[in-house]
Amino acid sequence: MDDLCNWMIDYDQARRQVSDMNTYRLDGQIDLLYGGIESKAGFFTFNFSERVVGDMWLPRDLFRRYADEDLEEPIAGRWYDLQYLQGQALHFKELAVGYASEARKGFNWGARVKFLLGHEAMFLENENWVVREDEEGGLFTDGNFAVRSAGFGHYAEGEPLFRLFSARNAGVALDAGLNYQYNDHWSFFASVRDLGGITWRRGLNQRMMPSTFSSLMEEVDVTFDDLVNVPAETTKSFRTNLPARVMAGGRYQFENKHTVNGLATARFYEEEMEIGVSLGYALPITSWLDGTVNYAIFNKTYNNVGAGLAMEFGNVQFYVASDNVLSVFSPTSATNNHFQTGLNLIWNKPEEDEQKPTANRETIQPDDEILQEQVQPTTTAPKPQTSDDEDIAYFTLKSQFSSQEPGQEIDAIYVDVYRYNKSGEKQLIHTSRYPSNEFEVTLYRIHSLHELTVRAYGYEPLVYQFFPESDGLNRNFKLNPRGGSTGK
Numbered sequence: 001m002d003d004l005c006n007w008m009i010d011y012d013q014a015r016r017q018v019s020d021m022n023t024y025r026l027d028g029q030i031d032l033l034y035g036g037i038e039s040k041a042g043f044f045t046f047n048f049s050e051r052v053v054g055d056m057w058l059p060r061d062l063f064r065r066y067a068d069e070d071l072e073e074p075i076a077g078r079w080y081d082l083q084y085l086q087g088q089a090l091h092f093k094e095l096a097v098g099y100a101s102e103a104r105k106g107f108n109w110g111a112r113v114k115f116l117l118g119h120e121a122m123f124l125e126n127e128n129w130v131v132r133e134d135e136e137g138g139l140f141t142d143g144n145f146a147v148r149s150a151g152f153g154h155y156a157e158g159e160p161l162f163r164l165f166s167a168r169n170a171g172v173a174l175d176a177g178l179n180y181q182y183n184d185h186w187s188f189f190a191s192v193r194d195l196g197g198i199t200w201r202r203g204l205n206q207r208m209m210p211s212t213f214s215s216l217m218e219e220v221d222v223t224f225d226d227l228v229n230v231p232a233e234t235t236k237s238f239r240t241n242l243p244a245r246v247m248a249g250g251r252y253q254f255e256n257k258h259t260v261n262g263l264a265t266a267r268f269y270e271e272e273m274e275i276g277v278s279l280g281y282a283l284p285i286t287s288w289l290d291g292t293v294n295y296a297i298f299n300k301t302y303n304n305v306g307a308g309l310a311m312e313f314g315n316v317q318f319y320v321a322s323d324n325v326l327s328v329f330s331p332t333s334a335t336n337n338h339f340q341t342g343l344n345l346i347w348n349k350p351e352e353d354e355q356k357p358t359a360n361r362e363t364i365q366p367d368d369e370i371l372q373e374q375v376q377p378t379t380t381a382p383k384p385q386t387s388d389d390e391d392i393a394y395f396t397l398k399s400q401f402s403s404q405e406p407g408q409e410i411d412a413i414y415v416d417v418y419r420y421n422k423s424g425e426k427q428l429i430h431t432s433r434y435p436s437n438e439f440e441v442t443l444y445r446i447h448s449l450h451e452l453t454v455r456a457y458g459y460e461p462l463v464y465q466f467f468p469e470s471d472g473l474n475r476n477f478k479l480n481p482r483g484g485s486t487g488k
Helices: 011-017 060-070 216-229 325-329
Strands: 021-038 042-059 079-081 086-101 107-133 139-150 169-181 186-200 204-208 238-241 244-253 259-268 273-284 289-298 301-313 316-322 340-345 371-373 394-403 413-420 426-434 438-444 450-455 462-466 473-479
Touching: 011 060, 042 060, 060 079, 086 169, 107 186, 107 238, 139 216, 204 216, 273 301, 301 325, 316 325, 394 450, 413 438, 426 438, 462 473
Parallel strands: 394 473
Antiparallel strands: 021 042, 042 086, 079 107, 086 107, 107 139, 107 169, 139 204, 169 186, 186 238, 186 244, 244 259, 259 273, 273 289, 289 301, 301 316, 316 340, 371 473, 394 438, 413 426, 413 450, 450 462
């Protein structure tokens, strides 16, 4: 096999720049299949993904050992403290099913159960391991160091390289989140991801590092070769947890649909917790192009400037993003490397008839239960104009809305007001969204037929026709839930 450790590293420079403990992380995911289906009960998702997760802690003395060798320093008798050398690496597939609820009173929640199908795993066990060099160049160790693995026999000669499923080592993980829409502008959210792990029971192997050896690099190659080709030396199972992530943040949306968001994250590893914060800005550039920029502080670095683009062409969406743009162009010199891209295919359900509602004069009449009147309207013919009316150029239209379903509230309404001209054509004279269950608007008082159209999320549209009154119109309406839903 090829030398796994044939890396070009300037150990002297590395020794000068690294800290006493140095953390290296890898988290890669490819969605082989991802989809979602909307229903009356909520939104269901499913995904089948390939994932690689790893983290390693390397002490400074590991770099110092090989820097001394490169500089031909006298190293006989020197001790190198490697007792904090730790790490794990996992390769698995993720089969997940998720659900997101409809928003009610500003709240909605979601959860996803993930079944983990393990392919390979490697886990390091270290008990106060230190290394000493003798005068002949041999290495002596104190303490114990072992490498435990699962599934590495798959790399043996003659074994298939590609496996779609592997349920011999399995586990379960959970994602969950909550979102609260406070008003038209502010929303807040929190979530937890990758809460769980895999128990490895099949294809196990273990190799203890010997007390003496000639080269640490060669010993790494020998260890990997033994884990692949030597029959298993242990049947003792072990468990690896995914690096769970907890996130919380908020978002503010301007009237022009631009958005500012902030996010705080905490990620939990076997040996430590990593905290990060970010601030982002999202803006619609054109009808088919959206952009984002963000700044983040994580992994003790402060130079992470990110950007992203999302493009939509009919039923096709394409996106590309990075939390550290410089790492895309210079990955070897960056502390944090991140890149994400994908392609989405969208099938919209047929549009409902509510886009063009029509007045139902048989059900929406002044004496109907749906209309709770405070002032008797005139719905059949305009009131004769008097000299007093000629001095009143405006009238006020005010309405309040409640649900036919007891105990349900209406948080926002969409209002359109039309006026019919002499030829019978309908003209839009007012449109707006109100973040409450009532509205008030002042309009020109022209004695012609007017039409009020009101929509609320989860309810059937309501249409009411009227003639303007000199002293205004004040009405209370009740909305019917759509399709048996209780609305928002």
